Amino acid sequence: MKKILILTTSTGQGHNQAANSLKEVFNSRGFDVETYDFLKSNSTFLNSTITKGYEFLASTIPALYGFLYKITDKKHTNILLKYVFWNTEKKLYNYILNAKPDLIIGTHPLSVNIVTHLKRKNLINIPFISIITDFMVHYSYIDKYTDSYITANEYTKEYLYARGIDKDIIYPYGIPINPIFYDKDISILETKDSEYFNILLMGGSMGLDSISHVLKELIKNKNKLRITVICGNNTHLKSKLLSEYSSKSIPNKKLHILGFTKDVSSIMDYCDLVISKPGGLTVTESLAKQLPIMIPFAIPGQEVQNTSFLTKAGCALYVKNIRDINSNINLLIENPDILNSMKDNISKIKKPQSIENICSLSEKLIDNKNTRN
Incomplete structure (x- = not known):
């Protein structure tokens, strides 16, 4: 049985979600798969510093996070960053020796630093796929010892190529997500109340507090x-919103406040806008559902870059000031052609075969390695 090791870490939940979605499909195709949180297992100090530091900066001092992202997005400063993680490689190296994988996949850029360093020193000779989970590329992903890159789309592929990576090892298969997001629950669509414009408001796994400001504006909107x-996972935010709105009767509004849920796919099926x-x-989940996106907040760094790509592709609207939310909502309600145009643009860039293509590439890399040996 072919064995795959997927390296992830918990800066936000996106990297873990990608890893788990890959594992599920690989298992269904007969692979033996392990997911491994390499920071948590290798260095308690680094894991705590990076994961908690990310959450703190992203939610409290996003400008500082953006500054750090920018200064490390350069070759020379990124070398210093890599050196920090090379010092944690021994435990991962021993883990790899014991696991004996036929292929390693990284869903986080920091995994690139360690795995490629082990390959550079000829300590391991295992194919390595790096999956880029954003629509632009940070320099920490860049290393010539990576065997294959998975990018969100062709544009991201060109960006990698411009940074010196061979086009032949860049595959614009799309960010891997749970395949359920590419299905539509028809029964939900049949019960949809066409009188109401259906909005899904969310802020990622952290549930940013800015959600409360957006909701306050939406409540003022005169449309249904x-x-x-x-x-x-922001239980404080959920409690705050329930306390503020659960006992109120709000004209022309149907309000549902949830915490963490596994039903995002079916909720999206009911919505007109995220x-x-x-x-x-x-x-990527929103695009899979053909759902236009409105972006009123973005963490400086990769999310600002994602916003730039999505707005240029005509799949999203960026609202610089939260007070302008309602004028943009009204524009979409009064002009359904705009929403339809955004959906058409989404169909041009979504990647429904992402995980299947990644599985096929993985088999090919493993077979090529076995043939050489």
Whole structure:
């Protein structure tokens, strides 16, 4: 049985979601798959510093996070970043020796630093696929010892090529998500109340507090809106919103406030629009559902870059000031052709065969390695 090791870490939940979706499909195709949180297992200090630091900066001082993202997105400063992680490689190396995988997949850029360093020193000779879970590429992904790159689309592929990566090893298969997002629940569509414009409001796994400001604006809108709010793991935000709105009767509004839920796919089937921060996985799930996106908040760094790509592709609207949310909502309600045009643009860039293509590439890399040996 062919064995695959998927390396991930918990800076947000997108990398873990990609890893778990891959594992599920690989298992269904007869692979033996392990997912491994390499930071959590290799260095308690680094894991705590990076995961908690990311959550703190992203939610509290996003400008500082954006600054750090920018200064490390360069070859020379990124070398210093890589050196920090090379010092954690021994435990991962021993884990790889014991696991004996035929292929390694990384869903986080920091895995690239360690695996490619082991390959550079000839300590391992195992094919390595790096999956880029955003629509642009940070320099920490760049390394000539990576065997294959999976990008969100052709544009991301060209960006990698411009940074010196051989086009032949870049595959624009799309960010891997749970295949359920490419299905439509027809029964939900049949019960949809056409009187209401259906909005899904979310802020990623962290459930950013900015959601409350957006909701406050939406409540003011005079149109009939059905609003589903997903607060993710932010229990404080969920409690705050329930306390504020659960006992109120709001004219022309149907409001549903949820915490973490596994029903995002079916909720999306009911919606006309997603309002969210543009994390790579959330965006890809929305695109899979052919759902236009409105972006009122984005963490500086990869999410600002994602926003730039999505707005240029005509799949999303960026709202710079939350107070302008309602004028944009009204524009979409009064001009359904705009929504339809955005859906047409989405159909041009979504990648429904992402995981199947990644599985096929993985088999090919493993077979090529076995043939050489």
